[in-house]
Amino acid sequence: xxSVTQPDIHITVSEGASLELRCNYSYxxxxxxxxxxxxxxxxxxxxxxxxxxxxxVQGIKGFEAEFKxxxxxxxxxxxxxxxxxxxxxxxxxGAGNQFYFGTGTSLTVIP
Amino acid sequence: DTGVxxxxxxxxxxxxxxxxxxxxxxxxxxxxxxYRQTLGQGPEFLTYFQNEAQLEKSxxxxxxxxxxxxxxxxxxxxxxxxxxxxxxxxxxxSSPRQGWDxxxxxxxxxxxxx
Numbered sequence: 001x002x003s004v005t006q007p008d009i010h011i012t013v014s015e016g017a018s019l020e021l022r023c024n025y026s027y028x029x030x031x032x033x034x035x036x037x038x039x040x041x042x043x044x045x046x047x048x049x050x051x052x053x054x055x056x057v058q059g060i061k062g063f064e065a066e067f068k069x070x071x072x073x074x075x076x077x078x079x080x081x082x083x084x085x086x087x088x089x090x091x092x093x094g095a096g097n098q099f100y101f102g103t104g105t106s107l108t109v110i111p
Numbered sequence: 112d113t114g115v116x117x118x119x120x121x122x123x124x125x126x127x128x129x130x131x132x133x134x135x136x137x138x139x140x141x142x143x144x145x146y147r148q149t150l151g152q153g154p155e156f157l158t159y160f161q162n163e164a165q166l167e168k169s170x171x172x173x174x175x176x177x178x179x180x181x182x183x184x185x186x187x188x189x190x191x192x193x194x195x196x197x198x199x200x201x202x203x204x205s206s207p208r209q210g211w212d213x214x215x216x217x218x219x220x221x222x223x224x225x
Contacts, residue, residue, distance in 0.1 A: 004153075032211035043115075044154070044202070044216040090153050094211025097167040099144070101153030 002027045002095045006102035013081050014110050021076040021105050023091030032094035033074040035065055038104075039087040047089075050074060061085070083109045113137060115217035117203050123223045124193055131189045132220045136205030143186050144214060145178055146202040147171070154202055160186060161209065193224045 005024045013019055025031060033050040048059025055067040065076045074091060086109045091102040116135045124130050136143050141162055146154035157176070158168045162183035172178075175193075180186040190197055200221050204214035 034211075034213075043218050044204075044214075046213045049213060092153075098169065099156045099159075099211065099214075101146075101155070103151070103153050 002031075002093065002098065002100055004091055004093050004100045004102040006089075006091055006105050008105045009103070010106045010108070012108040012110060015083050016080050019076075019078045019081045019085070019107070021089050021091075021107070023074045023076065023102060024072050025074065025091075025093045025100075026072065027093060027095045029095075030067075030069065033065075033067060034092040034094070035059065035063070035074075035076045036090045036092060036101075037087045038090065044090070047076070081107075081109055083111065085109055115203055115205055115215050117201075117217040117220050119220055120218060121221045121223075123225065125225050126195060127192055129189065129191045130193055130222065131187055132201055132203075132222075134186045134188070134203030134205075134217060136185070136203070137207070137215055140205035140207045140215070141183075141209065142206045142214075143180055144204040144206075145186070145188050146204070148200045148202055148219070149198075157188075190222075193222075195224045198222055198224045 003026045035047040036044045038044045047063045048057050050057050050067045063078050088104045090104045093100045118133045144159040145157040148154040157172050158178050160180040175191045178188045200219040202219045204216045206214045
């Protein structure tokens with residue numbers, strides 16, 4: 001069965017530090033891959049997506065993600081975190097006629 | 112505001128009652144999706160429409176759930192004989208193209224079943 005795994009439930013980083021959020025998926029073919037962010041009281045917003053081509057994709061707010069087929073991973077990165085990045089981050093996969101979200105990683109940013 | 116809108120934003124009901132939620136997608140978006148999100152979890156896919164056609168239903172969508180998009184514009188999600196386990200945030204999203212692409216999410220309807 002298809003699935004999306006985000007192994008880190010909660011991550012705390014200092015403002016200005018680098019960030020990496022992990023995402024692994026289980027699907028026979030290369031799925032459509034996404035990262036969404038959900039801030040308190042806000043709707044889900046797309047950060048970036050990968051369909052094909054260059055495996056390093058750039059998104060909004062300075063985020064990037066790298067697709068690694070051999071590891072079935074699509075990890076999200078940011079070189080320098082801002083306090084406003086504190087939110088819930090969801091990896092998501094479009095596969096066949098279904099769409100799957102991971103359970104999310106909650107990011108806390110400390111000054 | 113031309114984003115996805117959902118109505119109501121909050122609904123409190125008693126177990127056994129029927130509830131209906133409405134979603135208005137972004138104008139001219141062909142695809143419309145429904146999700147359910149419980150506390151501490153990611154959204155769970157329920158169903159989606161391409162124009163007025165319902166193309167896929169998750170096994171999560173029991174017989175008590177029904178969704179419609181009669182004219183390919185707004186959509187409704189009805190839950191019959193609500194149960195306490197139905198308490199969740201119900202999210203609607205729309206996208207302009209076929210295939211999996213960016214989805215624009217509404218603010219959600221929070222359902223509480225007493």
